[in-house]
Amino acid sequence: MVTDVPPVTAALSGVHKSYRRGPASTPVLQGVDLTLRRGRCVFLVGPSGSGKSTLLAILGCILSPDQGRVEILGREISKLSPPERAALRLRHIGFVFQRFHLIRGLNALENVCVPYRLRDELNSTTVGHAVELMHKVGLGKHVQDDPRQMSSGQCQRVALVRALASGAEVLLADEPTASLDARNGQEVMDLLRELTLAEGKSVVVVTHDRRIFPYADEIYRLDEGRLSTSPEEAALMQTSG
Amino acid sequence: MWPIAFKTLIADRGKLATALVGVVFSIVLVNIQGGLFVGLIRKASLLVDQGLADVWVGHKQMHNVDFPKEIPRQWVHRIRGVPGVAAAEPYIIGFSTMSLPSGGFEGVVVVGSDRASLLGGAWNLVQGEPDSILQPRGIVVDECEGHKLEHPQLGDIREIGGFKARVVGLTHGIAGFSVTPYVFTTFDRAVRYLRIQRDTCSYILVKLAPGASRDRVMERIRQRIPDADTFPRETYGMMSINFWMTRTGLGISFGAATLLGLGVGLVMVAQTLYASVLDRLSEFGALKAMGAAEYQIFSILFAQAVSLAVVGAMCGLAIVSVVQRLVHTPRAPVAVPLWLSLGSCVMVMLICLMSSLLPYLRIRKVDPLMVLQA
Numbered sequence: 001m002v003t004d005v006p007p008v009t010a011a012l013s014g015v016h017k018s019y020r021r022g023p024a025s026t027p028v029l030q031g032v033d034l035t036l037r038r039g040r041c042v043f044l045v046g047p048s049g050s051g052k053s054t055l056l057a058i059l060g061c062i063l064s065p066d067q068g069r070v071e072i073l074g075r076e077i078s079k080l081s082p083p084e085r086a087a088l089r090l091r092h093i094g095f096v097f098q099r100f101h102l103i104r105g106l107n108a109l110e111n112v113c114v115p116y117r118l119r120d121e122l123n124s125t126t127v128g129h130a131v132e133l134m135h136k137v138g139l140g141k142h143v144q145d146d147p148r149q150m151s152s153g154q155c156q157r158v159a160l161v162r163a164l165a166s167g168a169e170v171l172l173a174d175e176p177t178a179s180l181d182a183r184n185g186q187e188v189m190d191l192l193r194e195l196t197l198a199e200g201k202s203v204v205v206v207t208h209d210r211r212i213f214p215y216a217d218e219i220y221r222l223d224e225g226r227l228s229t230s231p232e233e234a235a236l237m238q239t240s241g
Numbered sequence: 242m243w244p245i246a247f248k249t250l251i252a253d254r255g256k257l258a259t260a261l262v263g264v265v266f267s268i269v270l271v272n273i274q275g276g277l278f279v280g281l282i283r284k285a286s287l288l289v290d291q292g293l294a295d296v297w298v299g300h301k302q303m304h305n306v307d308f309p310k311e312i313p314r315q316w317v318h319r320i321r322g323v324p325g326v327a328a329a330e331p332y333i334i335g336f337s338t339m340s341l342p343s344g345g346f347e348g349v350v351v352v353g354s355d356r357a358s359l360l361g362g363a364w365n366l367v368q369g370e371p372d373s374i375l376q377p378r379g380i381v382v383d384e385c386e387g388h389k390l391e392h393p394q395l396g397d398i399r400e401i402g403g404f405k406a407r408v409v410g411l412t413h414g415i416a417g418f419s420v421t422p423y424v425f426t427t428f429d430r431a432v433r434y435l436r437i438q439r440d441t442c443s444y445i446l447v448k449l450a451p452g453a454s455r456d457r458v459m460e461r462i463r464q465r466i467p468d469a470d471t472f473p474r475e476t477y478g479m480m481s482i483n484f485w486m487t488r489t490g491l492g493i494s495f496g497a498a499t500l501l502g503l504g505v506g507l508v509m510v511a512q513t514l515y516a517s518v519l520d521r522l523s524e525f526g527a528l529k530a531m532g533a534a535e536y537q538i539f540s541i542l543f544a545q546a547v548s549l550a551v552v553g554a555m556c557g558l559a560i561v562s563v564v565q566r567l568v569h570t571p572r573a574p575v576a577v578p579l580w581l582s583l584g585s586c587v588m589v590m591l592i593c594l595m596s597s598l599l600p601y602l603r604i605r606k607v608d609p610l611m612v613l614q615a
Contacts, residue, residue, distance in 0.1 A: 053610075053613045056613055057610050057613050060530065060613075062530060062608075062609050062610050062613070063610060083534060083535075086529070086532045086533070086534055087532060087534075088532070089530065089531065089532035090531060090532025090533070091532070093532075095527075095530055095531060095612075097527060097530075097612050097613070099523070099612075101523055101524060101526070101527035101612050103245065103249060103521075103524050103527075103528075104249065104252050104253075104521070104524065105245075105248040105249040105250075105251060105252025105253075106245065106248055106249070110244070110245075110248070114245070114528070114531065115531055115532075117242065117244075117245065118528070118531060118532060118533050118534075118537060166531075174613050
C-alpha cells in the first residue's frame with residue numbers, strides 16, 4: 001500500500017540554542033526535531049519563554065542554531081551567509097507578526113506589495129494579484145486605506161496577505177490571533193488555512209489561543225526547550241476537527 | 242525603495258517639517274552670509290571692476306586699488322608707444338576731506354580720471370550727465386553716501402582739500418569697501434584737491450587695441466618700465482579683494498558663521514532622521530525579517546536624505562531670493578552668485594547624506610528577531 005506523504009519543506013534535527021547573558025548561558029532549545037511538510041499546518045504551543053519565538057526565528061532563517069541541522073527547502077542554513085539567508089527569507093518564507101508591523105505612511109495595498117518591491121517584482125501583474133488576494137480576504141474596499149484607520153482584524157488580514165502575496169512556501173505566523181477578538185481570530189485562521197494549504201504551503205503558527213487549535217494538523221508543545229506532542233492539545237484539535 | 246522612503250517621510254509631518262527647517266536654515270544662512278560677504282568684498286575691487294581698463298599699471302608694490310603709491314605721470318607716453326595699446330590714461334586716487342554744510346568735514350576718496358576719455362570715471366549716474374564732470378569744479382558723488390556728506394544735491398558747493406567743488410552728478414551704488422565716500426572728478430582737479438604734484442599719478446589705465454594680446458602688451462610695458470607693475474583687470478581686482486581678506490580676517494569671521502549654519506543644519510537633519518528611525522525600528526526590523534537587503538534599507542534613508550536636501554534647498558533658495566530683495570542696499574549689498582547657490586546646495590546634499598549615516602548605523606544593529614518578540 002502506498003501512502004502519499006507531502007514533500008518536506010523544512011527539517012530540524014537535534015537543534016540546540018542558548019542565549020548568553022553575561023557569563024551564564026541559558027539553554028532555550030535542547031535537541032529539537034521538527035519536520036514541516038507542504039499543505040500541513042503545525043502549531044507550536046507552550047508557556048512564555050519556552051523558546052517558541054526562537055524556534056520560529058530559526059525556521060525563518062533569522063537565527064542560527066548552536067548545534068543541530070536546519071534545512072529549509074533543501075538548503076542547509078548554517079552554510080548560508082547572512083545575505084543569502086535574507087534572500088531565502090525574501091523568496092520563500094512569509095511572516096505574519098503578532099503586531100502586524102505594517103509600515104506607516106503606506107496604504108494597505110502598498111504594504112501588501114512591500115515584498116514585491118523588495119524583490120524588484122512590482123508590476124501590474126503582481127499588484128493585480130495582491131488586489132485579488134485582498135478581495136479574497138474581504139479587504140476589497142480597503143485597498144487604498146491607511147492601516148492606521150483600519151481595525152486590528154483588518155490589519156492582521158493585510159499582514160496575512162502581505163505574507164501570502166509574495167508566494168512564500170513556508171509561512172510563519174507569530175500569535176496571529178493575539179490582537180483579535182474571537183470572530184476576527186476565526187476569520188483570520190479560516191483564511192490562513194484556505195489560502196495556504198490549498199497552495200501547498202507549510203504553515204507554522206505559534207499561539208496561546210486554544211480556540212484556534214482545531215485549525216492545526218499537528219500541535220507540538222515546547223517546554224523548557226524540548227519539543228513534544230501533547231495529548232491534551234491533540235485532543236482539542238481532534239475534538240473540533 | 243524610493244516610494245517607501247517618500248511616503249514614510251511624508252507620514253511623519255512634524256519630523257519632516259523639523260528636518261526641512263534645518264536644511265532651509267542652512268541654505269538661507271549660507272547664502273545670505275555668503276552673499277553679504279561677496280557683496281561686501283566685491284566693493285574692494287569696485288573701481289577696478291567698473292573702470293573699463295584692460296590693464297592696470299602702477300607702482301611696483303601695488304596691492305590695493307584704494308591705497309596706491311605715486312608713479313611718474315610721464316610713463317603714460319612710454320606706454321602709449323607700446324604696440325597693442327589703444328589708450329593709456331593717468332588715473333589718480335587719494336584721500337582728502339570735504340566740507341559739510343553743517344560746518345564739519347568728512348573724509349573722501351578723490352578719484353580723478355582723464356577729462357578726454359573719462360576712463361575709470363563714475364558710472365550709474367542717476368542725476369546729471371556723464372560729461373557734466375567737465376563743468377568747472379565739477380564733482381560726482383554717490384547718493385547712497387548722502388548721510389555722510391549731508392545729502393548733497395546738484396549745484397551744491399563744497400570744499401575739498403581747501404578748493405571749491407560743485408556737485409554736478411549723483412550716482413547710485415558706488416560705495417567702496419572702506420567707509421570713505423568716493424568723489425569722482427577730472428584728473429587735473431583731483432590733483433588740486435589732493436595737493437599732489439601734477440607730474441605724478443596713482444595708476445595708468447590701459448585699453449588694448451582690438452585683437453591685441455594682453456599678455457604681450459603687459460610684457461612690453463614691463464620691459465619699457467621695469468619699475469612698474471602691470472596686472473590684468475581681473476587680477477588686480479582679486480588682489481584688492483585679497484588685501485582686505487587677509488588684513489581683516491573678514492573671510493574667517495564670515496566663514497565661521499557660515500560653517501555654524503551648516504553645522505546647525507547637519508544636527509537638525511541628523512537628529513530628525515535619527516528620531517524618525519527610532520520611531521520606526523520595528524518597521525525596519527520587519528523589513529529585515531522579510532528579507533530586505535542592507536542596501537535596500539540604506540536606500541530608504543538615502544532617498545529620504547536626498548529628498549530633504551532637494552526640497553529644503555529649493556525652499557531655502559526661494560527664501561534667499563526674497564530676503565535678498567528685501568535687505569540688499571548699496572551699502573550692504575547681498576550678492577549671491579550662482580556658484581554660491583550651487584555650492585550651498587551641494588554642501589547641504591552632502592550634509593543630509595552624512596546625516597543619514599548615523600541612523601543607518603542604528604538600523605544596522607536592529608535584529609529582525611525583535612519583531613518576533615512580543
